[in-house]
Amino acid sequence: MSELLKVPTMAEFMAEGKQPEVLFWVGCAGSFDDRAKKITKAFVKLLNKAKVEFAVLGTEESCTGDPAKRAGNEFLFQMQAVTNIEVLNAYEVKKIVTACPHCFNTIKNEYPELGGNYEVMHHTQFLKSLLDDGRLTIEGGQFKGKRITFHDPCYLGRANNVYEAPRDLILKLEAELVEMKNCKRTGLCCGAGGAQMFKEPEKGNKDVNVERTEQALETTPEIIAAGCPFCNTMMTDGVKAKEKEADVTVMDIAELIANAQDL
DSSP states (O other): OOOOOOOOBHHHHHHTTOOOSEEEEOHHHHHHOHHHHHHHHHHHHHHHHTTOOEEBOGGGOOOOSHHHHHTTOHHHHHHHHHHHHHHHHHTTOOEEEESOHHHHHIIIIISGGGTOOOEEEEHHHHHHHHHHTTSSOOOOGGGTTOEEEEOOOTTTTTTTOOOHHHHHHHHHTTOEEOOOSSOGGGOOOOSOTTTGGGSOOOSSSSOHHHHHHHHHHHTOOSEEEESSHHHHHHHHHHHHHTTOTTTOEEEEHHHHHHHHTTO
8 A cells, every 4th residue: 555645736726725836747758658657756755745835737737749749740739738828827827847858848938939938847957946945855875876877858958958957966866977978968869859759760770769878878877867758768678678677777866866765
């Protein structure tokens, strides 16, 4: 019997005439993908631990439209976006946090021209702010001295210049942060961006995720840290392709912190 996670909805807050501090945008992956659901749970545990008053949209949340837009269907993207913006604006949402860089980028940079203006944070930025404000503390615990390499998600790093927040969190775990030869500005895509997540790769001599995993394995890490559910899938598949599952674990930053806290 697992302990009950407290995840209130915006509708419940509205019914009480209250506003949460932040809306947690779960995203399609975090809602439906079995692996990404674990990231969602880890993040919720951290929010509860830090006593953050947050809410989710629940069944009122729909896909941000990122895959549709990247695949070239601007019409579908605008339909999905406008639907979400109407819901968000009806609830007078001001601040949004999400564990998916695709949702982060879309809501932050592409919703404003459609009438959706919000302060949007990636979960690594939000967790760092909770630490900076003393609302959350980290002990290194089981990750102390472990070799961890961080894979920069394209939509977090190169698209939005967020490089330091996830790395600061890894260092706070007292882990040894080892960088791949392609990192930060020169980071390499995991191969799932641009709606490529949902199709088979084109012919070539090597899949992008395998190339990226090889770069990660060159750093001889014990853990490959990710900050995106798509990257997590692609790097996990890469580790399996290299038959390294016994030696290397792929984990989201939120999971690292939640596990360090024994949550």
